[in-house]
Amino acid sequence: MIRVSRALFAAALIFTAPLAEAATMSDDAASGFTGSEFGWLLHKDLLATPIVSRGDPDALALVARAMRDDDPRAGLGLQNYLKRFPRDPAAFDLAGTHLLIKDQPREAVLSLGQALKIQPDLPWTRAKYGAALYLLEQDYAARKQLARVLETDPDNPLALRWLQKIALDDGDLNAAIRYGQRSLSAFGLPQSKVNAAHVDLALLYVRAGWWEDAFDLLSPVLSAPRLDAPDQFAAGVLGTLAQVSTEIHQPVAARKALDRIAARISSEVYANPPWAILEARTLRLEGRANEAMAILDRLSSTPQAARSLIAERSMTRIDTGETDAALQDIASTISNDPAGETAQLVALYRTVAAAAGWPEGALKQLENALPSKPAPAIALELARTEAEGGAPEGARARVSALLQSTQSVPVPLRVEALQLAAGLDYAEGNRPAAIKRIRDALELTPSNEFLWLTLAAYTHDSGGHAHATADPGHVGLREILVEASEAVPDSATIWGELGILDFTSGNTESAAEMLLKAVELAPARPEINLLAALALADSGGDLDKAKALAEFSRQVDPDNPATKDAAGWVAYRRDGASEASLALLNEAHEADPSDVTTQRHRAELLMELGQVDAAADAALASLSGELAAHDRETARKILLKLRPADRVVSPIRLLTNDGAGTEIGRAVFERGAERGVIVTLSGKGLPSGANPVHIHEIPSCSPGPDGTVGGAAGPHYGMDHSAHMMKDGTDMQAGEMDHSTHSHSGESAPRGDLPAASVGKEGVFDVRIDANWLTLDEVRGRSLMIHDGSKPGEPKIACAIIG
Template structure:
């Protein structure tokens, strides 16, 4: 087996690509002689288009750079250990092609005759056929390669391009997608798929494709390349300004970044715009300083960003003055300027001036007004307290164009925002009369039904929307929300996990329809994580990162889940190092880094990061748990117990709650515990009423009371899931003991039942959930020295929970008001 050095310099006659060159360009800039005046058109572009932009020319050249394809082909051949007939001969033939020597085709034909199983020989033959525009013949050569080397992605990519040349787009895209399924993904295949998505009006899908190339390109730290700018433009078109921030933040923070480099200049300009859109003053100032004394500083986009930055710094007069000086004859730029003035006036608190600018903005569209423009107008008007005025305008426009379903959808969106659900339903009926298969209308109907508490009907509406268009990620997530409603389910830390697991098949269904959705994989990971399915969660987070390599939440959770598993800590450390570079001050990043250090045997260092995380995420249960375990490692018992109990008072994933209780029992093992019982009401915790002794026995947990001040007779008694006795809000009122959560061992059983079903209700009357105790008998004076037993309970599993006493005995599976409570620390 021989290694083949990478052949450089093979060129292809670019005239053979003319048909695609005219429509496959990748950057959306207005014609300009220099980068200082490159501007972004506000049109709803479906395909990047350009004429003379320097960056666009680079993009065109890069998209059809078959030199890089050949180099990629040979690199992958080495990676796959493919059999090479004669490396020296192949390199010689490549030199003949490079110099356009007429002997090259004959030499290649002889080589293939001599080595008929050499895939790279056929690959070069396919390139030669491309140069002669013999695409059909090229497909034969490429398919020959793939018969014996099905995982050789460069050949598959080139086959996909050949089909595109033959206008067999479906076949071409199929081959390009197959290139993504192999181990060695071809960046050029990704770019062509992104182009196809744009051609079909789907910039979101194009973004999903193109950001995969970050696996090979990385995030720029010293110099941006063309792929980075193409991705930034896609982020801009989809309003993902956070994506631009993450992409170019390190480049801006690097003091050695060469600002004479055209691509760097454009990257920092994009960052400046994104930072001001996201109100990130610190990054905006860094970008602004980078652009000072460059040709881009006085460009229209940079001036808009400077005005926005001045507004964020409360320099309102300067911001408005700058915007007034920017009047443009370009209609799109002028609208953008007027809209920015409206934003600045709103930031200043000048509602009338802002509303006036919004009116100018929306009327400038005339009959050509777009749904996006109207949405912007309505939302900003509502924020100014002029929502009804904007809503009336929207109704008027929709009445003029009643068959415009997208316009009607914006009206429904605004009516839902105004809580006018009756009006929204009426508009939806109107939309569906003229557009019966308009998927967004069913989604919005589902939202309304969900808001009305009609989850079953909402689920049906979401399902119908997905039947019509299964690629709506927000609808899949809404469907899961209707199936798993936090308003109606008692999602305690111990029981929510199993219920969350029931959603995993729905995630798999959604992912089958949307295999390129990083968001779906991330959400699946979070759902699996909450149910303690850590291996499933890890696989989902890893898949999310493959699709979006520098997605901060997925990076954080990939580190945390590996630390939880105490597995693959070396890989976790690599991910942690990336986090430390990308967002060192982010509290979630500090949490992940700190937790990993604790699991790696460095608790003191870990606690420093975790305390920093807690400052940014006050009272976060997971951070409290991580800190508690850190102090356990340092043998600082009292501090550890305090943090673990605090963590258990909030919502923790099942496996963390179990680990917290295990830690409590390890540090303070007990077979008997005396807890204080206190009166509780809507104001909170009151006076002490006595004590209860909890003791492990052969008969189970022995519960012995020594209490006064209770109602005479039998009173219900249960263990609740959280170690708190505080009041909480229920149906808008403060209610005693609500913060303790649901009955331990009770909630999941109830979630599996339809409590409107008479059979289930009857069954509940006779069931004794694990955490429910026999009633506590109290004498006529309100005192009790009774002893009851929890036959299935141990003190160890009840650490970090509470014991609740209810007024009167349980009836038909229901308890009376909570009147007394004890914390089991």
């Protein structure tokens, strides 16, 4: 028996199968895949290179065009053609395609099978054959045929889309998403033209809760003057985009999408409940909660309708100041839940309570609404609610009981419970226990992308240091990500994380390789395209490819300064220094002066254009933030090249909550006669006694991200697990370092640790330090910090930038 749902699915998909045996399709041909134009596979571009015909290609093309034009004589024409050329595989392929269009998969299998008997090496024909088998519920045979297609044509969109459907039937949403992402290499990316492949992938993202990915995929359509698609299809695309936009709090994009729907169809569209709900959501995000509630009140004309809208009404009531009433309504609905949706209602209650700042008694009200021994799924949601609502002990007890339960707990629920328990362990500082729980969860679901990323996050603990300064090799983290890439080879996110890790560590060739794999799997993500472009540019790879990636990122996200930076940098690396590429970098810098990567790029380009002082200033500025290792090294080289010196004088300033304050003295760094650097500190205004002195990695006196005074200076120079030195000048092993106290076994210390400055009673200081284990060049482009030795914790009190 033919599955009706599959036959309907075929109507939307089968037109991905052209006569052309080509790996890609033109934009014009792909744009016809909207699920309503059945003849699009007979597009002239797809007929340009037909299957190797054993008959008359021109005559067969006429038959195909007749089919495209829905000419009733097309069927007779094909019959006559087959009488003349009974061994032409192209004719049998066309017959099979026509039969699939007519929802006759059983007959299509016979025609397509005959084509493959005559000529087996036809991936598009075999993909259609696999699709027809699937429609006949011959899943194993279908999967086998479709997999065989990918062996010779790994980007075949028809095979990928039917494998996507099979993965969904198997309940493997992540695999379905990965097939959809891969198919974009043929279907292209949506801008003025969009097709069903884009919409289907966006809906899979929505189903998985990957709202940002769905937004990245569909949002480019808003930059086109008009969406080139049938009205109803365009409305579906824009409606999906509006929904996604509201989920990630992008009211401007949501409003644009809704306005286009109204302009394209009719403003009366908002009388339809789904569109009216989207309008209400958008109004709420625009700060017009009362108007949103008026729409929801109109839609809640019956108790059943009101219950179906409880989530929308509750979130809107937060904005109208009715939080207590919203929580009470949800609790009441939970107490009288006839639909078996209590777990979802508990999750909604948690969302509303969190948005309201967890009102007093909220947890107790929820517990009172639930049975004393809730079902496992409800118990897990309640545990999550307790964890977020400030009752971690209750959450831990509940999740432990769930994991130790003798009841049959489904594997997905057990995995979620292990995740929650791991999060509680990690929050309490018990990383080993958290890691073990995630490993236990991975035993149950080894291809779970989120679990691998969680394991990577728990495994890598930089102690608050930036990526570029803490453990440059990131050995442990990289091992985890490599293991993850082997377990989930089609995860764009994991390959992207590997690429970012290699890039920040300075391994640009490997970074480019990893990031290009990520782009192949998820070509719509602008940030991955951007990073891949930078990695190719920095490694000297395919600069034409880098240019294409940078241009795509800029098209998709034109207002993002980082895309302008990437475009300017790739242009320089590809075509040489020019005022045009500098203009792009300057635009990026003006839009985001804090972006140190842009400053690093500007430094090199300014140097090439002969603007020495500006280049040196940009190089020093770039060192004041988190740079990739290779960028940091290059910025330091530029600074030293453009401003060579045997003596550097820097003002010492007191630190404030806002950064450097009053100048109290000066620090002089001089190259030693034979080796080392002589540091002289002089001035007035420090606490009396011994005050620790350290050179820190980053030339900044600003507060850290958490507001810590002087925290932006990063760790002590030499806290990178590799640049430690004994006082006799020999290297120490990283394993001998005590990270918690910054002290070392024996007579060792980080390279940046200097002897304490002895300050007199009046706060006067005049200290000379012979740091024979350092060089002047290596301390330039860093900062010197003086700590208050009289206070517990020895907080930073004064700072000097070593320029």
